[in-house]
Amino acid sequence: MRLKRSAKGLVGVDITSATVKLLELGRRGDGFRIDSYAVRPLTEGAVIERRIRDRAEVVDALGRALEHASLKSRQAVVAVPSSAAITRTLTLPASLSDDDIEARIQMESEKYVPFPLNEVAFDFQRLGTRGRYDDQQEVLLVACRMQDIETLTATLEEAGLEVVAVDVEGFALERVWRELVTQINVPDDNATALVDIGANLCAFHVLKAGRIVYSRDNLYGGRQLTDAISKRFGMSFEEAGRAKKRGGLPDAYEQRVLTPFLDTLIQHIGRSLQLYYTAAGQDEIRHIILAGGSSALPGFAERLRAQSGLESILANPFASMRVHSRVDRGALAADAPAMLTACGLAMRSHR
Numbered sequence: 001m002r003l004k005r006s007a008k009g010l011v012g013v014d015i016t017s018a019t020v021k022l023l024e025l026g027r028r029g030d031g032f033r034i035d036s037y038a039v040r041p042l043t044e045g046a047v048i049e050r051r052i053r054d055r056a057e058v059v060d061a062l063g064r065a066l067e068h069a070s071l072k073s074r075q076a077v078v079a080v081p082s083s084a085a086i087t088r089t090l091t092l093p094a095s096l097s098d099d100d101i102e103a104r105i106q107m108e109s110e111k112y113v114p115f116p117l118n119e120v121a122f123d124f125q126r127l128g129t130r131g132r133y134d135d136q137q138e139v140l141l142v143a144c145r146m147q148d149i150e151t152l153t154a155t156l157e158e159a160g161l162e163v164v165a166v167d168v169e170g171f172a173l174e175r176v177w178r179e180l181v182t183q184i185n186v187p188d189d190n191a192t193a194l195v196d197i198g199a200n201l202c203a204f205h206v207l208k209a210g211r212i213v214y215s216r217d218n219l220y221g222g223r224q225l226t227d228a229i230s231k232r233f234g235m236s237f238e239e240a241g242r243a244k245k246r247g248g249l250p251d252a253y254e255q256r257v258l259t260p261f262l263d264t265l266i267q268h269i270g271r272s273l274q275l276y277y278t279a280a281g282q283d284e285i286r287h288i289i290l291a292g293g294s295s296a297l298p299g300f301a302e303r304l305r306a307q308s309g310l311e312s313i314l315a316n317p318f319a320s321m322r323v324h325s326r327v328d329r330g331a332l333a334a335d336a337p338a339m340l341t342a343c344g345l346a347m348r349s350h351r
Contacts, residue, residue: 009073010165012172012345013062013156017047018199018222018293020061021335022069023342025321032347033322035072038065039335044237049200050081050169051148055155062159070326077165077345078152082215085168086143088112091130094137101126101139113143121149121166142168165348170205170212172344177210179317179343184287191283193276194315195269196340197292199223202265204272206285214280218268222294225261232257254298262297266304273308291315293338317343 014021020040026033046057090112092101101124109117122143130136144166153163173194186192189209196203200221206214222244230240233250243249249257273285288310290301296314305312316336323329 010075010077010346010349011071011073011161012342012347013076013078013161014339014342014345015047015052015058015078015152015155016042016050016198018042019338020058020065021339021342022062022065022071023339023346024069024071024073025343025346026324028322031321033324034318034327034332035324036069037327037332037335037339037342038069039338040065040068041241050084052151052155055151055158058155059159062156062161066160074161075164076156076161077167077348078156078163079167079169079172079341079345080144080148080152082168082170084144084148085170086113086141087168088141088143089127090124090139090141091136092139094129094135096137105141112141115145119146120144121146144168167345167348169341170215172341172348173205174207174210174212174344175347176317176340176344177207179320180289180315180340183316183319184289184311184313186287190287191281191285193273193285193288193310195272195288195290195292195295197221197265197290197294199293202268202272202292204269204276206276206280206283208283214276216272216275218272220265220268222292224264225257225294225297228257228261229253258297258299262300262303265294265300266307269304270308285310287311287313289313289315291337291340295337296334315340 012023019042023037024035026035040061042061043057046054052058092104096104105122105124106117113120120143122141125140127138127140130138149166156163181188191206191208194205194207198221200219200223202218202220204216205212226237226240226244229235229244230237235243288304290312301312301314314337317340318332318336323332
């Protein structure tokens with residue numbers, strides 16, 4: 001089974017361990033317009049390590065998001081985690097047609113995929129001829145376990161969406177990257193770090209010329225801060241999560257809870273930088289773009305800038321986009337740093 005290909009007017013759907021996010025973009029001249037979006041929380045444990053564990057809870061959250069978003073389209077694109085996808089760049093004769101390439105991959109699948117072919121969905125994209133060898137072409141192969149795709153598609157379809165494309169999270173980030181680099185005014189071929197701070201993971205990526213060239217995950221995220229608030233001030237996990245976003249916590253919060261959390265988070269980022277330079281870092285990093293739900297914590301960007309010496313900027317993929325009048329601009333601005341994957345998915349039908 002091939003991965004389904006995209007259609008026009010897709011809704012980007014991002015399912016994380018803490019939220020579900022929907023985003024619908026329209027094309028306006030050379031740019032985009034945000035036509036609708038929604039973010040709805042998930043209960044703890046519904047999604048673990050980007051894999052759905054409580055399907056009913058995710059379906060319910062998607063349903064609430066759909067009610068809020070008032071989408072024009074119900075055709076959706078969703079992504080599997082990059083860790084669940086197998087990618088290979090193949091060198092094949094340039095004369096091969098798409099059918100020939102598919103047949104070749106099926107015939108030689110054991111070379112590329114460590115699973116039986118009947119358990120795998122795959123797709124491919126031609127990348128062009130191979131340098132000076134005009135008779136050879138490079139082909140990007142992407143494969144994923146069928147069960148991962150079926151879980152995602154069944155969940156979205158139960159919520160009332162039609163899944164017409166399955167993508168990979170890393171490709172979605174690469175797609176939205178050009179919307180981000182315009183904000184930092186650096187050449188496209190410079191290496192830039194993207195730090196995506198989710199509920200459980202702090203993902204560290206280095207991008208160059210629009211491609212991810214290095215990635216590393218740290219098991220540390222916003223949930224640790226929520227846990228610390230809960231224990232320190234005797235709140236339930238849900239109450240602590242709301243207080244973290246809305247404010248109003250006791251005076252001791254900043255010094256005793258927030259600052260230690262930020263310092264530990266910065267240590268993880270510093271360690272990732274060191275490992276990048278050790279493993280693959282021929283290019284110096286001078287800018288860090290911060291994304292994810294915890295990236296906008298008060299004082300974080302300034303503290304990271306002071307300790308790392310690097311320019312630290314909060315991600316906003318919507319900075320140059322128009323916004324439909326029905327969209328709450330204040331809520332959108334607050335949610336923007338966590339919308340990168342959803343944005344990259346929604347952009348797929350416009351590329």
